[in-house]
Amino acid sequence: MRIAPLQDRSIAMALRALVACALLCAAATAAAAQRASLDETLAAVVKVKTFINPDGRTVSSLGREREGAGVVIDASGLIVTIGYLMVEAHAVEVTTRDGKTLPADVVGYDHETGFGLLRTVTPPGLKPMPLGHSSDLKVDDPVLVAGHGGASGVTAARVVAKREFAGSWEYLLDEAIFTAPPNPAWSGAALVTRDGKLAGIGSLIVGDAKGDGTPSPGNMFVPVDRLAPVMADLIADGRIAGPGRPWLGVAAEDMLGRLVVTRVTPDSPAARAGLRRGDVIEGVAGTTTDGLAVLYRKMWALGAAGVTVPLDVRRDGTTRRLDVQSIDRLDHLKLKSTF
Numbered sequence: 001m002r003i004a005p006l007q008d009r010s011i012a013m014a015l016r017a018l019v020a021c022a023l024l025c026a027a028a029t030a031a032a033a034q035r036a037s038l039d040e041t042l043a044a045v046v047k048v049k050t051f052i053n054p055d056g057r058t059v060s061s062l063g064r065e066r067e068g069a070g071v072v073i074d075a076s077g078l079i080v081t082i083g084y085l086m087v088e089a090h091a092v093e094v095t096t097r098d099g100k101t102l103p104a105d106v107v108g109y110d111h112e113t114g115f116g117l118l119r120t121v122t123p124p125g126l127k128p129m130p131l132g133h134s135s136d137l138k139v140d141d142p143v144l145v146a147g148h149g150g151a152s153g154v155t156a157a158r159v160v161a162k163r164e165f166a167g168s169w170e171y172l173l174d175e176a177i178f179t180a181p182p183n184p185a186w187s188g189a190a191l192v193t194r195d196g197k198l199a200g201i202g203s204l205i206v207g208d209a210k211g212d213g214t215p216s217p218g219n220m221f222v223p224v225d226r227l228a229p230v231m232a233d234l235i236a237d238g239r240i241a242g243p244g245r246p247w248l249g250v251a252a253e254d255m256l257g258r259l260v261v262t263r264v265t266p267d268s269p270a271a272r273a274g275l276r277r278g279d280v281i282e283g284v285a286g287t288t289t290d291g292l293a294v295l296y297r298k299m300w301a302l303g304a305a306g307v308t309v310p311l312d313v314r315r316d317g318t319t320r321r322l323d324v325q326s327i328d329r330l331d332h333l334k335l336k337s338t339f
Contacts, residue, residue: 041196044072044129047095047148048081048104048118048188053334056088057265068187069148070094070118071198074128077102077120078235080227081188082203083109086116088334094120097150108234111329112245113226114171114203117234129190132197134177134223137162144192145202145219147185155183160218161211166292168251168262170329173222178209180218191221198224239330243304246326250275254291268332273324275313282319283312299326 048070052059062084070081079094086092092104102124107117137143139159147153157179165176177200183189189202200221209218233240249268252259259281264271283289284298299309305328313322 038196040127041129041192042144042146042150042154042190043097044126045146045148045153045190046070046072046079046097046124046126048079048085049093049095050086050089051091053088053090056334057332058084058088066187069146069153069185069189069202071188071190071201072124072126072128073131073198075123077104077122077124078107078128079104079118079120080198080201080224081116081118082201082222083111083114083116085188086118092118094118094124095148096124096126097148100124106238108238109330109335110230110234110240111171111247112240113230114173114222115201115227115230115234117231129192129198130196131224131227132193132195132199134191134199134221134225137177137193137199142194143179143199145179145183145186145189146192147183147187147189147202149185153183153185153189155181157181157183157219160209160216163211164293165220166296168253168292170247170250170296172293172296173226175223176203177221177223178206178211178218179221180209180216182206182209182217182219186219189219191224200224238335243306244328244330245300246302246305246307246309247329247332248275248299248309248324248326249332250281252281252292252295259289259292259295265332269324269326273311273322275311275322275324276315278315280314281311282314285310286312305329305331 050066052064066085068085070079087109094104095101102120104118104120107119109116141159145155145157160180161178162175165173182205186202186205191200193199200223204220210216230240248270249265250270251263253262261279264275289295309324311322
């Protein structure tokens, strides 16, 4: 008469074991499916190797052969990458994670955003990575930074800042994305959100990702939200429609509150106007400049490419006015491309 309760307990224990096994199996199946989905997403990140026009204006600073990553964003093989990898390229090779190498054409380049577009000559047979919304990213959000090379090129990171970025090469983003820790294969790398969407393209490795004055190594990304407004023009014409911003060909750095010229591009408007390395840019048209971002906004507010930019320059203890006849940056480059 006492056997029945023991049997009931045995049956209950067996049922609990079966349920636990089923839950574990379901969890394992879900985890495997998630890994497979992530693996498929990351397969859209490809290696990009470019061969640059020997007469290219960027050869001296960026080299004749360049390597980095790009992200396949449609089934035809359209790839978004960082522009400095492919500007002035005359040939491009794309290598998939499984080792297949495909030639690619240059589609377009946009200096203002920093994006470049390529397209493989034949479809790569990869699932495109869907575009996300970089505006949805918040500080401290977890992300993946995926360079080329499969799993070895992927690092887990967090968003540590979203802030203005001014580059010394006449480049400004109102809001760039900064992540940490840094991925050493940052050029053209994909910034991937937790739901497997593309949020940005890798541009730089930096030492101050947080932007608060403390050492914080990380990466800077161009937000993917900046791609949609220019993509149609890049695909159709290789460049954005209309006149570009004024470009001078001067690189400057903020040194102890002074904008010091560190490089003048040969045969550029700045070079022709007589700007020199070591000059200090004090203002534009009599108004002072406080940092690179202010300098650029004052220059660009004067009008489109072709406008004269009156720079107030201090040299040898004397301030002088240099009138620089600006041009469109793309008109200075040797764009032997396929668009």
